[in-house]
Amino acid sequence: MSTSFATELVTNAIGRRVPTAVNGHEAVPYQGVDGYRSTGRKAGPPIRSNSDYPTNGDKRVPDLETALRLCGLRDGMTIGTHHHLRNGDRVALTALQTAARIGARDLMWFPSASFPCHEPVIDLMKSGLVHHIEGSMNGPLGDYCSHGHMRGLGVLRSHGGRWQAIQDGEVHIDIAVIAAPTADYFGNADGSHGPSACGSLGFALADSIYADRVIVVTDNLVPFPCVPWQIQGNNVDYVVEVPSIGDPAKIVSGTTQITRSPDRLRISQLVARFLRDSGIMRDGFSFQAGAGGIALAFVDYLARMMKEANVKASFVRGGSTKYLVDLLHEGLIGCILDGQTFDLDAVRSIASDPRHVATSPFTSYNFHGKGNFASMIDACVLGATEVDVNFNANVVTHSDGRLLHGIGGWQNCLFAGCTILAVPSFRDRIPVIVDEVTTVTGPGELIDVIATERGIAINPQRQDLLDAVKGKGLPIRPIEEIKAEVEEICGGKPAKARLVDNPVAVVKWVDGTVIDTVWQVADDNPYAPKVSGGE
Amino acid sequence: MSISTVSDVTVRKGEAGRAGGDVRSDLHIAFEERTAGGIEIDLQSRVDLYYGSQIRQQVRDVLQALGVEHAYVAITDEGALPFVIAARIEAAVRRAGLGKNKSALPEAVALPEPSVKDRLRRSRLYLPGNEPKYFVNAALHGPDAIILDLEDSVHYAEKDTARLLVRNALRAVDFGAAERMVRINQLPLGMPDLEEIVPQAPDLVLIPKVETPEQVSDVVGAVNSIAKRSGVTRPIWLMPILESALGIENAFAIASASGQIAAITIGLEDYTADLGVAKTSGGSETLYARMRIANAAHAAHVQAIDSVYGDVTDSEGLLRWGETSRAMGFEGMGCIHPMQIEVIHQAFAPTLSELEKAAKIVAAYDEAQARGLGVVSLGSKMIDAPVVQRAQKLVARAKQMGMAIEPAGEKS
Numbered sequence: 001m002s003t004s005f006a007t008e009l010v011t012n013a014i015g016r017r018v019p020t021a022v023n024g025h026e027a028v029p030y031q032g033v034d035g036y037r038s039t040g041r042k043a044g045p046p047i048r049s050n051s052d053y054p055t056n057g058d059k060r061v062p063d064l065e066t067a068l069r070l071c072g073l074r075d076g077m078t079i080g081t082h083h084h085l086r087n088g089d090r091v092a093l094t095a096l097q098t099a100a101r102i103g104a105r106d107l108m109w110f111p112s113a114s115f116p117c118h119e120p121v122i123d124l125m126k127s128g129l130v131h132h133i134e135g136s137m138n139g140p141l142g143d144y145c146s147h148g149h150m151r152g153l154g155v156l157r158s159h160g161g162r163w164q165a166i167q168d169g170e171v172h173i174d175i176a177v178i179a180a181p182t183a184d185y186f187g188n189a190d191g192s193h194g195p196s197a198c199g200s201l202g203f204a205l206a207d208s209i210y211a212d213r214v215i216v217v218t219d220n221l222v223p224f225p226c227v228p229w230q231i232q233g234n235n236v237d238y239v240v241e242v243p244s245i246g247d248p249a250k251i252v253s254g255t256t257q258i259t260r261s262p263d264r265l266r267i268s269q270l271v272a273r274f275l276r277d278s279g280i281m282r283d284g285f286s287f288q289a290g291a292g293g294i295a296l297a298f299v300d301y302l303a304r305m306m307k308e309a310n311v312k313a314s315f316v317r318g319g320s321t322k323y324l325v326d327l328l329h330e331g332l333i334g335c336i337l338d339g340q341t342f343d344l345d346a347v348r349s350i351a352s353d354p355r356h357v358a359t360s361p362f363t364s365y366n367f368h369g370k371g372n373f374a375s376m377i378d379a380c381v382l383g384a385t386e387v388d389v390n391f392n393a394n395v396v397t398h399s400d401g402r403l404l405h406g407i408g409g410w411q412n413c414l415f416a417g418c419t420i421l422a423v424p425s426f427r428d429r430i431p432v433i434v435d436e437v438t439t440v441t442g443p444g445e446l447i448d449v450i451a452t453e454r455g456i457a458i459n460p461q462r463q464d465l466l467d468a469v470k471g472k473g474l475p476i477r478p479i480e481e482i483k484a485e486v487e488e489i490c491g492g493k494p495a496k497a498r499l500v501d502n503p504v505a506v507v508k509w510v511d512g513t514v515i516d517t518v519w520q521v522a523d524d525n526p527y528a529p530k531v532s533g534g535e
Numbered sequence: 536m537s538i539s540t541v542s543d544v545t546v547r548k549g550e551a552g553r554a555g556g557d558v559r560s561d562l563h564i565a566f567e568e569r570t571a572g573g574i575e576i577d578l579q580s581r582v583d584l585y586y587g588s589q590i591r592q593q594v595r596d597v598l599q600a601l602g603v604e605h606a607y608v609a610i611t612d613e614g615a616l617p618f619v620i621a622a623r624i625e626a627a628v629r630r631a632g633l634g635k636n637k638s639a640l641p642e643a644v645a646l647p648e649p650s651v652k653d654r655l656r657r658s659r660l661y662l663p664g665n666e667p668k669y670f671v672n673a674a675l676h677g678p679d680a681i682i683l684d685l686e687d688s689v690h691y692a693e694k695d696t697a698r699l700l701v702r703n704a705l706r707a708v709d710f711g712a713a714e715r716m717v718r719i720n721q722l723p724l725g726m727p728d729l730e731e732i733v734p735q736a737p738d739l740v741l742i743p744k745v746e747t748p749e750q751v752s753d754v755v756g757a758v759n760s761i762a763k764r765s766g767v768t769r770p771i772w773l774m775p776i777l778e779s780a781l782g783i784e785n786a787f788a789i790a791s792a793s794g795q796i797a798a799i800t801i802g803l804e805d806y807t808a809d810l811g812v813a814k815t816s817g818g819s820e821t822l823y824a825r826m827r828i829a830n831a832a833h834a835a836h837v838q839a840i841d842s843v844y845g846d847v848t849d850s851e852g853l854l855r856w857g858e859t860s861r862a863m864g865f866e867g868m869g870c871i872h873p874m875q876i877e878v879i880h881q882a883f884a885p886t887l888s889e890l891e892k893a894a895k896i897v898a899a900y901d902e903a904q905a906r907g908l909g910v911v912s913l914g915s916k917m918i919d920a921p922v923v924q925r926a927q928k929l930v931a932r933a934k935q936m937g938m939a940i941e942p943a944g945e946k947s
Binding site for chain 2: 260262263265266399400427428429430431453454489490491492494495497498525527528
C-alpha cells in the first residue's frame with residue numbers, strides 16, 4: 001500500500017534534496033534563512049453578511065453532524081483543528097469520525113499538532129476519509145507516514161509557518177472545528193474557564209479568522225457574553241454543545257516535578273550559568289521557557305541566579321507552568337506571554353492575573369506579521385534530537401529517520417537573540433552530536449549554543465559570545481571535540497538511517513519554503529525505542 | 536551454572552544482565568554452549584541500526600577471548616556501551632562454567648596521576664556497582680572521588696556480574712580527575728572482588744564493616760599480593776568503614792593498622808541499627824561515634840570522612856550537616872546523588888574570613904622566616920607554631936579547592 005510520489009527533486013540552499021511540488025502544489029526550495037519573500041495579497045475568507053445569521057445571535061445547532069452538513073462538508077475538503085487540549089482532546093477525532101458517517105472522503109486534516117489520542121486517524125486514512133495530514137505526526141501516526149502508507153505527502157510546519165501557509169493561501173481551511181472550554185451561543189469562546197480549561201486558545205485563532213466555515217464545540221455553554229473571549233463569535237458560523245470536549249486529566253498536568261536526572265540537571269545548570277556569565281542575564285532581559293524536563297530545571301537555576309544578582313526579567317515567553325507563575329508572583333519577571341498553558345496553576349493564573357497574557361502564533365511567530373515576539377527574546381532554550389557539527393539541528397525525526405515530533409514553535413524561536421539547544425551528547429548509545437543530521441529542521445546559522453553535559457559548544461560565528469564567557473570557568477569546547485569524545489564512548493561513528501528514496505513528508509521553513517524532505521524508512525527495528533507522542 | 540541434557544549432550548548455559556521495562560544502557564544475554572556450528576547470535580537491540588555490526592563483532596571477539604568456539608547467544612540490548620557488553624558476556628560465560636582463567640578486558644583509557652594519601656576527599660559519589668548507566672557521566676559532576684560499590688547496593692546473587700562490570704569500568708571509563716574508589720564486600724566474599732579489581736589499579740579500596748585491625752591487615756595483605764602479582768605499582772589506599780559499636784571502640788587501632796590507610800569513615804545506617812536507635816537528621820545519636828572517629832583519625836594522621844546524608848532533596852539540611860562535620864574535624868562525606876556534590880563542597884570550604892585570617896598568618900610567618908625571626912607576630916599578637924600549621928594547611932586546602940587566596944591587609 002506504499003505510495004510513491006513522482007516529483008522532481010532539487011538541491012536547496014542548505015544542500016538537501018527537496019521536491020518541487022507538494023500535494024499537487026508548487027513548492028519553493030529553501031533559499032537561506034532570509035532568502036525568500038512571498039508577494040501579493042493575503043488570502044481571506046469569503047465575504048459573509050450578518051443578514052444570513054440569526055439576529056438574536058443564537059447559532060446553536062443540535063450536534064456536530066448537523067453543523068458539518070450545514071457547513072457544506074464534501075469530499076476533498078480541509079478540516080482545521082487545534083491542539084490546546086493536547087492528549088485529552090476528543091473533538092478533532094469526533095469531528096473526523098462524524099465526517100466519515102456523513103460519507104465524506106479524501107479530506108485533508110490540518111491540525112496545529114497531533115497527539116497519541118489521535119491514533120485512530122490511521123483507520124480513517126485506511127478507510128479513505130482522510131487523504132493526508134499536514135501537521136505534526138508522531139507515535140503511531142508518524143510510523144504510518146514514515147512507512148509510506150499515507151496517500152499524500154505530510155507537511156510539517158512550525159506554529160508560525162501554519163499561520164504563514166494560511167495567509168499565503170497555501171492551505172485553505174474549509175471548515176474549522178474549534179474545541180472551546182467555554183463559549184456562548186454566539187460563538188465567543190475562551191480557554192481559561194470551564195471543566196476542560198486549557199488556558200490560551202491561540203492556536204485556533206487563525207482557523208477562526210481564515211476558514212470558510214467555523215464551528216465552535218463546547219462543553220461549557222455560558223450565557224452571552226462569554227467574557228473574556230479569545231475567539232470572536234463574529235467569526236463563528238455554528239455552536240455545538242457536547243457533554244465533554246476532552247479528558248481534563250490529560251489536558252493539563254498536575255505540577256510537573258523538576259527532573260532529578262543528574263545529567264539533565266547538569267545541562268540545565270550549565271545553560272543558566274551561561275546566561276549569567278555571558279551577561280545576557282541582566283536587569284530587564286527576557287527569555288523563553290518551556291515545560292520539558294530540562295526547561296523547568298533551567299528556569300529554577302536561573303531564578304536562583306537572578307535572585308542572587310538582584311536581576312529581574314521584563315517578560316518571559318513560552319509554555320507556562322507553576323514555576324513561571326511563582327516567579328511572576330515573586331516579582332522576578334514582569335509578565336508571562338503565554339503560548340501554551342501546561343498545568344492547573346498556570347490555567348488559574350492566566351484566568352485571573354492581567355500580567356499573564358494569552359498570546360497566539362500571530363503575536364509570537366508569524367512570518368507575515370509586522371514583527372513577532374519570538375525574535376524580541378534575549379535568550380531561548382530549546383531541545384533537539386540531533387545536532388551536527390555545522391550547528392544544524394533536527395527535531396522532527398529520530399536518528400533512524402522515523403517521524404518523532406512536530407516542529408511546534410521551535411523554528412520560530414530560533415530568531416531569539418541567543419538560541420541555546422540543551423541536549424545530552426548521547427542518549428543510551430545513540431550520539432546526538434553527529435556529522436550530518438538526518439533531517440534539517442533549523443539551519444546552524446541561527447543556532448548559537450549547544451549545551452551538553454560534557455560541555456558547551458558556541459557557534460564560531462558568535463565571536464561575541466565566545467568573548468563574553470572567556471575566563472568565566474565554563475566548560476566551553478569545540479563541537480567537534482565533544483562529538484569525538486562521544487564517538488569514543490559509544491564505540492565509533494553510528495551508521496546512518498536506512499532510508500528509501502521516496503519522500504513521505506516535507507519540512508517547511510518559516511517562510512513556506514521547503515528546507516528538507518522526510519524519506520520513507522527502509523526497515524523496521526522491532527526493538528527500536530518507543531516513540532512517545534507529543535507536539 | 537545450569538545444566539540440562541539434550542540428546543545425551545550436556546549443554547552449559549548462563550544468563551546475565553538486565554533488559555526490558557525501564558532498563559537503560561544495559562543488556563540481557565542468554566548464553567548456551569554448542570558442540571559445533573560456530574557462534575550464532577540472535578540480537579535485539581535498540582541501537583541495532585547504528586551499532587548492530589559492531590555489537591555482533593564484539594560478541595565474537597569476547598567469546599574468542601574466553602575460549603568459546605561454538606555457542607548460541609541471545610541478546611536483548613538497551614543501548615549498553617562496549618565495556619558493559621563485554622562484562623555481561625563474560626559473566627554469562629562464567630556462569631555457564633566456561634572461560635576459566637580467561638578474561639575479555641575492554642580497551643583501557645589513560646589513567647590520571649596516581650592518588651596521594653592526603654588528597655582532597657570532600658565528596659565521594661556512590662555508584663551502584665551493577666547499574667552501568669550512571670558510570671560514564673559520573674565524573675562530569677565534579678566529585679573528588681567516585682565509588683564503584685560492590686557491597687550493599689549489589690544483590691547477593693549479582694556479586695559475580697557486578698565485579699566484572701566494575702572491573703571493566705575501572706579500565707574503560709574515563710573518571711576524569713576523580714579518585715577511583717571501590718567498596719568491596721567483607722572478606723571472604725571480598726577476596727574475589729579484589730582479584731578482579733586490584734589488577735585495574737583502583738586508587739582506593741573501601742573496606743566495609745571493619746571492627747578490628749586484623750580485618751584491615753587481611754585486606755592489605757591481599758591487595759598487595761595481587762598488586763605485586765599483576766604488576767600494579769600505583770598506590771592503592773584504603774579507607775576502612777566503621778559501622779558498629781565495636782568498630783567505633785577500636786577506631787584508633789583500626790586507623791593505625793596500616794600505612795596504606797588514607798582515611799577512616801563511618802557508616803551511620805549500620806551503626807544506628809547496631810545501637811538500636813533511630814537515625815535522625817540532626818544526628819545527635821551518632822555524635823559520640825563521629826567525634827571518636829574524628830579524634831582517632833587525627834591521632835593516626837589519616838583523614839576523617841563522614842557518612843552520607845540520606846535526603847537528596849533537602850540541600851539545606853545537607854549543608855548544615857556538612858558544616859557541622861567540618862567543624863568536628865571531618866574532611867568530607869559521601870554523596871548518594873550528584874546534586875549533593877556542590878553543596879558538600881560548599882560546606883567543606885573555609886569561610887572567607889577564616890581564609891583571610893589564615894592567609895595573614897601565613898604571610899606573617901613567611902615574613903618572619905625571611906627576616907630570620909624566631910617569633911611570628913601579627914599586630915601585637917604572638918602566633919604559636921600549631922596555629923601557623925593550621926593556617927598553612929587551610930590555605931593549602933583552599934588552593935586545592937580552587938579558592939582565590941587574598942591575604943587581608945598588607946604585609947607590615
